[in-house]
Amino acid sequence: MKKHLCPEKLRAKLMQSRFDWVRKIIDRPGLWHKNRVSIARAVPIGIFIAWQPFPGHMIVAAIACAIVSAYIPLSIALVWLSNPFTWPFHYGLALVTGEKLLGLPLSPLNMHHVMASLGQDYVALWCGSLLWGTITAVPAYLMVRLWQRYNRNSQP
Helix, strand or coil: CCCCCCHHHHHHHHHHHHCHHHHHHHCCHHHCCCCHHHHHHHHHHHHHHHHCCCCCHHHHHHHHHHHHCCCHHHHHHHHCCCCCCCHHHHHHHHHHHHHHHHCCCCCCCCHHHHHHCHHHHHHHHHHHHHHHHHHHHHHHHHHHHHHHHHHHHHCC
């Protein structure tokens, strides 16, 4: 009886059962093996999430890939299209687009004003980011599918 109640074994068994659901999700082969479907699903996920103005893009991309069985490494790589060098262009374009969509007056795009009015402009930023994420993700998905179809038909 004492060998079954050993604290180390109980702790190991508890930790194994506690994170068993994560292992089941991560071990799914579609998430780590390249095939036509998983690659075509990963491209729009990565591009869409790259446009969104929140931290933790890679985690959100991995979760979205796990939900739709997409290729995680490609999606995470595409998320890095949004990086500190491209943020001013991404979020500046999204902010201007969101303000035009919502009928708000255009705000000056200097860093001081953007940081001071971020709480007020956040809705416009989200609207623009969702629109640009969709505008870029849908054609990317269609281009990947067309490229896959062309390459499948051109092989001997």
